[in-house]
Amino acid sequence: MTARGRAVLALGVLCWIVAVVFGSPAIYPVAAGLVLAVPLALAWVRITLRQPRVTRRWPHENLLERDDVAIELVLEREPGVPLPQVVAHERIGRLGEQEVELRPQGRGRHVGSYRLRDVPRGRHRFSPVSLSIADPFGLAESALALEEQQALVVYPRLTDLERLFFDGGAGPEHGRRLLLRRPVGFELHSVRDYQQGESLRRVHWPSTARRGELMVKELEDSPRDEVAVLLDGDPAAVAGVSPDSSFDAAVRAAGSILLAQIRRGRRCVLALNTAGRETQGVSADGPEWQRALELLAAAEPDAQAPVTTLLQSSDGPAARSLELVVVTSRVEPALVSRLLERALTRRAVALVHVESASFVGRPYRPEPELLRLQAAGVPIAVVRRGADLAAALEGARPGEAAHA
Structure with a gap:
């Protein structure tokens, strides 16, 4: 019951008392109408919703950042008593709250x-929808929360790249293109008994010594990723506010490089x-690429350890790849040392440095660690706020990036 409903009910009781005290039969119908209107309105709003269900629809499946999108909210229920006024309240992640009036469109809809x-x-996850149901006169109101598990996925706006800034090579060869073999290898899977005629090169000597008989290695093909x-x-x-933060720029850069490869x-x-x-892992423009896009869309700057920990793992994606591209806003000495170690072993490596200072209006300060990478011939691209992302990822040169 609303404040207006309580006021109308009190007025009806007062009219009834006046009619009794002063003996005015003409006031009885008015008093009865006022008193009965409130419980009738209350009963109306409570019985109208039977097995309600809420769904949301929007026209774009692959929604890109900075787009506008119209969200349609549909309430469906069993047809019956006409539904009074319905207002929906919902919250969409960090996009804020929305209030919309639902109007009838067919029976039960x-x-x-x-x-x-x-x-x-x-x-952006949708919170449960709160429905506020009120009669046309505002005498009674009822609230109902309905939860529909949905999320609005907004993908990063990637850039088509004709070439990449590290196409000339990545390593101490200072620009010479590295010729790579097919990225396959073999890893030890298990050991088994030696069979007559097998090569002694496959003998697993530690197992042979323990068991006192020849044991051979079972190998399995272990393909490696070309680019990580x-x-x-x-x-x-991280500097700046989404969608103009340094991390959003890093996501766009990483996704654009991945798409080009x-x-x-x-x-x-x-x-x-x-x-x-x-x-x-992504090998083609299909379900794997769609999953990678979803990871980029949902990525948040919430790392709990420095990026060097991923480079230290011997079985991580960086160690298993033939080429590595790191996209970061923080060029630490430990990271540079890891990249230099990789470059000196003739494994291709490149760095995309997203300059955080430019996203908060601070003047640029030269990065000494970028000069170390430049001296080793590591390709570098620098991404700044407001700059052309395609130009940075296609044409940056190590010398220009370090001295910019």
Whole structure:
């Protein structure tokens, strides 16, 4: 019951008392109407919703950041007593709250819509919908919460790249292109008894010594990824506010490089230095690529360890790849040392440095660690706020990046 309903009920009781005290029969119908209107309105709002269900629809399946999107909210219920006024309240992640009136559209169906403008990248979960049901006179009101597990996924806006800044090579050869063999190898799977005629090169001598008889190695083909793209989500290096933050720029850079390599037919792996440390292998523009896009959309700068920990793992995606591209806003000495170690072993490596200072209006300060990478011939691209991302990822040169 609303405040207006309580006031009407009190007025009805007062009229009834006046009619009794002063003996005015003409007031009885008015008093009865006022008294009965409130419980009738209360009963109406409580019995109208039977087995309600709420769904949301929007037109774009692959929604990109900074797009506008219209969300249609549909309430369906069993047909019966006409539904009074219905207002839906819901919250969409960090996009804020929305209030929309649902209007009848056919039997048992009410529809309303609202528009989200300039949506940022992310996976925005819808909170349970709160329905406020009131009669047309505002005498009674009822609230109902309905939960529909849905999320608005907004993908990063990637850039088509004709070439990449490290196409000339990546390593101490200072620009010479490295010729790579097919990325396959063999790893030890198990050992078994030696069979007559097998090569002694396959003998596993530690097992042979323990068992006193010849044991041979069972090997299995272990394909390696050609390119690993490592996105650093260090929260300490993030500057700016989404969708114009340094991390959003890093996500766009990592996704654009990954897309360019996939279109070249290369086996890739996306690795995220975030709280979940997700990885996704991608070999073609299909379900694997869609999953990688979803990881990029949902990525948050919430890493709990520095990016160097992913480079230290011997069985991690960086160690298993033939080429490595690191996208980060924080160039630490430990990271540079790891990259130099890789470059000196003639394994291709490149760095995309997202300059955090430019996202908060601070003047640029030269990075000494970038000069160390430049001296080793490691390709570097620098991404700044407002700069052309394609130009940075296609044409950056090591000398220009370090001295910019």
